[in-house]
Amino acid sequence: MAAAKADAPASAAAGRQRGRWRAPVLLAALTLLLVLGMxxxxxxxxxxxxxxxxxGALLQGIGVDTSWAPATDVTYQALWQIRFPRVAMSLAVGAALAIAGAVMQAIFGNPLAEPGVVGVSSGAALGAALAIVSGGVFAGVFGMAAMAFVxxxxxxLLVYFMARSQGRTEVVTLLLTGIAVNAFAGAGVALVIFIGDSAAREQIVFWQLGSLNGSRWNEVAVVASLTLVAGSVAFALARRYDLLALGERTAGHLGLRVERLRVISIIVVAVLTGAAVAFAGIIAFVGLVVPHAVRMMLGPAHKMLLAGSLLGGAVLMVWADLFARTAVTGAELPIGLLTSLIGGPFFFWLLRRARSRQGGWA
Structure with missing residues (x-):
């Protein structure tokens, strides 16, 4: 017994030492995977x-001498006009969705929360569908993206204000309101598909499946800028998310303005997810899978969790897009389909794991 007690401090110290090295090792591994994927x-x-x-083409494009690795004009143009924008878009979209998922899980206190529960994805789908069917001033990629973002x-915002009562927002009420708004937006998309012509229907369905095909630098600039701004706000709030993890009442006693934090966080999630899906379509499960997996490896501290989620989301989207382009010869798989194939089984595993811990699902 005495020996066991003596070994306990050494074991705890060893655990802290392993935890201290785990974060930099994981972040370095994700960075390496991201570079290789790009x-x-x-x-x-x-x-x-x-x-x-x-x-060579990358360095040449930023003004570095590449006489040691010359690229032909055809290769240079193909990379800078087609491949590089698509890679950059996949990185920005993956990072935005993963950060949004981490923020959602922080403010709901639930590792199964993801951005879609507050209606942002369904609302974006309805906006894009309306733009596709109406045409006119909303014609073109930017018109559709603007409608999707709005x-x-x-x-x-509708979900939040409908769930707000007497200056407070209950998490359960917010979730139930999100379900209602998602159902309403889904019905709206179905109605728009019904009244649209065959070409519009095909475009709406294809947009909902998700794709990074045809990404351009001006579109990348929009998504990257919004992700940078909203992501910076999320990182600035990391310490407050740590306090919120102690419970709303405890966090309030420690001086945290919980309702204000929730409002800002929901706006951050809306901007991040809206920017991502506006140009890429509906990309499911990235905001659920990546933050949860990173939390399992790094723990609940939100500064490292957000950093790991940013890199993990970018890694997942870059490799998923590569597989989508190359898995079928002469065709391209919808990237939303691939993320759903990854996220669906993972979500089921999370449910089974949570249930088994409660002793109800062997």
């Missing part, structure tokens, strides 16, 4: 480009 995604496709040419943010 190079592979830029080089693999109908036009195969060597690693040397990819690096729809996503508008649905989120």
């Amino acid at each position: 190079i592979a995604s830029a080089g693999v496709g109908q036009l195969t480009v060597s690693v040397t040419e990819v690096i 729809g996503g943010v508008g649905a989120t």
Whole structure:
């Protein structure tokens, strides 16, 4: 017994030591996977480009001498006009969705929460569908993206204000209101599909499946800018999320303005998710899978959790997009389909794991 007591401090110290190294090792591994994925995604496709040419074209584009790794004009144009924007878009979209998921799980205190529960994805789908059917001033990629963004943010704000009562917002009420708004937006999309012509129907369905095809630098700039701004706000709130994890009442006694934090966080989630889905369509489960997996490895501290989620989301989207482009010869799989195939079983495993811990599901 005495020996066991003596070994306890040593064991605890060893655990802290392992935890201290776990975060930098994981972040370094994710960074390496991201770099490898970006190079592979830029080089693999109908036009195969060597690693040397990819690096050479990248450096040449930013003004660095690349006489040691020259790239032909065809290769250079293909990379900078088609491949590089798509890689950058996948990185920005993955990071935005994963950070949004981490914020959602923080303010709800539930590891199964994800951005779609507050109506942002369904609202964006309704906005995009209306833009596709109406045409006119909303014609073109930016018109549709603007309508999708407005729809996503508008649905989120509607959920929040409908769930707010007497200056407070109950989490359960917010979730139930989100379910109602999601159902209403889904019915709206179905109605728009019904009244649209065959071309509009196909475009709406394709948009809902998610795709990064045709990404351009001006679109990347919009998504990256919104992600940078909203993501910076999320990182600035990391300490407050740690306090909120102690419970609303405890956090309030420690000086945290819980309702104000929740309002700001919901706006951050709406901006991040709205920016991502506006150009990429509905990308499911990234906001659920990535933050939860990172939390399992790094623990609940939100500064590291947000950093790991940012990298993890980017890694998942870059590799998923590469697989979507290359899995079927002569065709491209919808990237939303792939993330659902990954996230669906993972979500079921989370439910089974949570249930078994409660002793109800062997």
